[in-house]
Amino acid sequence: MTELIFFTNQVIISGLVLGCIYALGAIGITLIFGILRFAHFAHSELMTGGAFIAFLLASAFAAWGIVTPIPTGFVVLPIAMVLAAIMALGIDKGFYAPLRKRGAKPVTLLIASIGVTLMIQGLIRLFFGAGSYSFFEHEPKEVFRFDMAGIGSTRPLVITEPQVLMILVTLVSVLALHFFLTRSRLGKAMRAMADNADLAQVSGINTALVVRVTWIIAGALGCMAGTMLALDVTLKPDLAFNIILPIFAAAIVGGLGQAYGAIAGGMLIGFAETLAVFNWTMLLRPLNAILPDWMQLPPTLALVPTEYKLTVAFVILVVTLLVRPTGIFKGASS
Amino acid sequence: MIQRSLTLFGGLFCLILLMGWVMGMPFTSSRLVEAAAYALIALGLNIQWGYGGLFNFGIMGFLMVGGAAVTFISYPVNPVFWGSEGPMMLGKALLAFAAGALLVYAARKSDRIGITGKWKMALTVLAWFVAYVFYRSQLDPAAAYIESAAGGGWIGGLGGHPVLGWLFGGVLAAGIAYVVGKICLGLRTDYLAIATIGISEIIRALIKNMDWLTRGTLTVSPIPWPTPLPQEFQAGGMNIANSLLGARASYLLLALVVLGVVLWLISRAYAGPWGRMMRSIRDNHVAASSMGKNVTARQLEIFVFGSVLMGIGGAMLVSFVQIFDPSSYQPINHTFLIWVMVIVGGAGNNWGALFGAVLMWLIWVVSEPLSKTVFEFVSSWSTQFGWGAIPEIEARSAQMRVFVLGLVITIALRFAPKGLIPEVVKRET
Numbered sequence: 001m002t003e004l005i006f007f008t009n010q011v012i013i014s015g016l017v018l019g020c021i022y023a024l025g026a027i028g029i030t031l032i033f034g035i036l037r038f039a040h041f042a043h044s045e046l047m048t049g050g051a052f053i054a055f056l057l058a059s060a061f062a063a064w065g066i067v068t069p070i071p072t073g074f075v076v077l078p079i080a081m082v083l084a085a086i087m088a089l090g091i092d093k094g095f096y097a098p099l100r101k102r103g104a105k106p107v108t109l110l111i112a113s114i115g116v117t118l119m120i121q122g123l124i125r126l127f128f129g130a131g132s133y134s135f136f137e138h139e140p141k142e143v144f145r146f147d148m149a150g151i152g153s154t155r156p157l158v159i160t161e162p163q164v165l166m167i168l169v170t171l172v173s174v175l176a177l178h179f180f181l182t183r184s185r186l187g188k189a190m191r192a193m194a195d196n197a198d199l200a201q202v203s204g205i206n207t208a209l210v211v212r213v214t215w216i217i218a219g220a221l222g223c224m225a226g227t228m229l230a231l232d233v234t235l236k237p238d239l240a241f242n243i244i245l246p247i248f249a250a251a252i253v254g255g256l257g258q259a260y261g262a263i264a265g266g267m268l269i270g271f272a273e274t275l276a277v278f279n280w281t282m283l284l285r286p287l288n289a290i291l292p293d294w295m296q297l298p299p300t301l302a303l304v305p306t307e308y309k310l311t312v313a314f315v316i317l318v319v320t321l322l323v324r325p326t327g328i329f330k331g332a333s334s
Numbered sequence: 335m336i337q338r339s340l341t342l343f344g345g346l347f348c349l350i351l352l353m354g355w356v357m358g359m360p361f362t363s364s365r366l367v368e369a370a371a372y373a374l375i376a377l378g379l380n381i382q383w384g385y386g387g388l389f390n391f392g393i394m395g396f397l398m399v400g401g402a403a404v405t406f407i408s409y410p411v412n413p414v415f416w417g418s419e420g421p422m423m424l425g426k427a428l429l430a431f432a433a434g435a436l437l438v439y440a441a442r443k444s445d446r447i448g449i450t451g452k453w454k455m456a457l458t459v460l461a462w463f464v465a466y467v468f469y470r471s472q473l474d475p476a477a478a479y480i481e482s483a484a485g486g487g488w489i490g491g492l493g494g495h496p497v498l499g500w501l502f503g504g505v506l507a508a509g510i511a512y513v514v515g516k517i518c519l520g521l522r523t524d525y526l527a528i529a530t531i532g533i534s535e536i537i538r539a540l541i542k543n544m545d546w547l548t549r550g551t552l553t554v555s556p557i558p559w560p561t562p563l564p565q566e567f568q569a570g571g572m573n574i575a576n577s578l579l580g581a582r583a584s585y586l587l588l589a590l591v592v593l594g595v596v597l598w599l600i601s602r603a604y605a606g607p608w609g610r611m612m613r614s615i616r617d618n619h620v621a622a623s624s625m626g627k628n629v630t631a632r633q634l635e636i637f638v639f640g641s642v643l644m645g646i647g648g649a650m651l652v653s654f655v656q657i658f659d660p661s662s663y664q665p666i667n668h669t670f671l672i673w674v675m676v677i678v679g680g681a682g683n684n685w686g687a688l689f690g691a692v693l694m695w696l697i698w699v700v701s702e703p704l705s706k707t708v709f710e711f712v713s714s715w716s717t718q719f720g721w722g723a724i725p726e727i728e729a730r731s732a733q734m735r736v737f738v739l740g741l742v743i744t745i746a747l748r749f750a751p752k753g754l755i756p757e758v759v760k761r762e763t
Contacts, residue, residue, distance in 0.1 A: 039524040095744055107389065107523050108747060111677065114670055115743035121666075122737025129729055245535060248528050311539045314532035321521055321529050 001153040019270025020170040024225035026250040026262035028218035034194030034257035035214045038109040045120035047240035050223025051230040054080035062138040073135045081220040088219025132236040162231040246313035255327030276303045276312045363582040369695040370589035371650040376675045376691035378643030384682035386636040387616035391527040394668040395534030396507045400648030403506045404499030405658040412490020420485045423476035430472035434465025480546040496560040500649040507645025515637040542660040555657035680753025705734035
């Protein structure tokens with residue numbers, strides 16, 4: 001049983017956490033692609049910027065002496081999400097809207113989004129330096145250890161408090177997004193516009209409003225993903241810049257423009273990364289007792305070495321683009 | 335148009351003179367050599383994006399390939415490796431690779447013997463897996479052996495002339511570009527961008543972690559120069575400042591010769607029927623293919639040509655700084671910077687790309703000391719007012735480069751989307 005618990009700790013929990021973060025980031029990218037038809041690279045900076053907003057708020061709370069039962073990062077998350085949504089709207093107004101008005105091609109918007117990435121990245125580094133910060137400087141990071149001796153395991157099941165909350169928060173926001181997209185008028189308008197923008201406009205949908213709502217959702221979810229990533233590891237200026245490609249991979253694997261596809265893609269990439277670097281000998285060790293001497297398992301039996309973890313996402317991305325460019329959920333085709 | 339280009343190039347020349355006067359000739363001369371290498375890379379991107387409309391965001395990968403190639407060719411031979419079991423084991427790994435490739439190829443052709451549909455796909459996946467495991471089973475021990483003391487640490491170089499290394503960098507980049515192009519060129523523009531970024535990250539991960547081949551994060555230095563080093567000038571009795579200038583000037587001369595030849599060749603290609611065909615594919619590939627042009631093959635061709643220039647440019651940069659450090663490659667410095675060069679200069683116009691490359695490289699290197707000066711000024715001013723000084727000025731001004739780069743590209747897209755020296759479209763009336 002020890003092996004199974006180890007597998008749960010190493011693969012299921014960390015895969016789920018990684019998958020949640022990828023999924024939340026990918027939803028924003030896929031919605032922007034569906035509505036505005038361009039690959040928004042600056043999404044990583046919405047995530048990092050959101051995380052820094054949450055960090056500033058959390059520090060302010062700590063300075064005011066407000067003590068919360070759950071990690072402060074989660075308490076300030078709603079406020080940070082509102083601020084990040086305003087930031088996203090501002091970025092659109094300042095940089096993308098003028099280009100759209102000129103009728104620029106999606107490619108130009110893509111390059112503009114890289115410019116925005118560089119600017120925000122530069123600003124964040126200007127104000128916060130290149131070091132890393134932790135949300136848990138003023139409060140302990142609680143770690144739950146469940147004793148699994150009852151089912152014959154010598155190892156406990158380990159999960160941290162932020163991880164539990166993270167999974168719950170993701171679940172709630174994904175459900176909320178689902179009801180918004182399927183039940184509300186605005187959500188239906190969004191889906192209509194993603195399907196066919198011209199048709200949506202002639203049937204009286206307020207496309208400007210839909211664009212604004214898209215940025216609000218993307219900014220808020222990006223802030224959520226960034227903050228949760230920062231709560232799980234540490235906060236640094238290139239926090240999300242390093243994982244923007246796996247997030248793009250998740251959005252493409254799920255089918256660009258498909259919100260549910262983004263969730264599936266995020267989970268798929270998250271689990272693929274953790275499974276690929278998992279040392280299978282740890283799980284299969286009991287087999288050594290049965291196997292003959294010449295077939296004993298080697299001490300490390302991982303599919304790829306740990307340093308290639310991020311590469312797994314790119315390989316999945318390239319294979320998807322080759323075999324099924326529309327993604328799992330039949331998004332925009334190539 | 336000519337007048338505008340001349341004015342801009344004249345301004346650039348004055349800027350270089352000003353920089354030489356303020357920051358010193360040794361600093362400026364090495365920046366100019368780097369600018370020449372970047373100009374070559376920007377011309378490569380200009381071929382791909384300006385002529386052919388291809389969205390290559392994997393420039394960093396090609397620069398790394400070029401750098402690794404020149405390291406391999408020009409670094410002195412490592413006798414410990416060649417005297418050990420290493421070459422034999424690597425040979426076995428190569429055989430395993432070939433066998434694996436054969437297996438995958440056979441699985442992909444299994445429809446010839448009646449295996450089709452899902453069975454063929456399952457067989458292909460299985461073949462990939464078996465080939466991968468087999469190759470890893472041969473390569474891993476070889477890599478571990480070579481990295482140990484008995485294997486010599488890494489395979490070392492071949493001790494060839496650096497210019498041969500540049501050429502090899504171009505050839506290697508061409509080979510990789512061919513594979514990448516075969517995989518990605520059917521994709522729409524933004525998919526192509528993401529796919530090429532992904533591939534360049536894969537290349538970076540490989541070069542960074544294959545310690546037996548490239549020494550990875552341990553870095554390789556000193557890589558020899560194609561022209562005499564400053565030390566050789568000093569041995570001839572020159573003082574240090576003059577020897578630095580002399581050595582860099584001769585390197586710059588060599589780089590300019592390469593740049594001039596490339597510029598001449600690609601300008602001729604642009605003006606000829608081949609260039610016209612490429613522009614027609616860029617502007618309307620449907621119309622071009624209905625005229626009987628093989629769009630995919632032509633795009634693959636131009637992708638390979640552009641990547642050759644990137645490989646050579648990357649090799650020139652590594653030769654010049656004399657150190658190959660895989661961890662110093664960043665998408666911002668080696669992919670996005672080149673894009674900004676081409677877009678600010680003018681995509682589709684070679685002189686524009688050249689101008690943009692030199693201008694952006696100078697802005698990139700100057701913005702750090704410049705912002706440091708500004709910060710120090712503001713800091714002393716705010717100290718006088720009692721608001722305290724700006725902390726960590728050094729680290730902060732280093733980060734300003736990225737901000738300036740982003741600012742320049744957003745301003746350029748807004749106010750000069752065609753670049754400072756735009757492409758001239760000639761129309762027969």
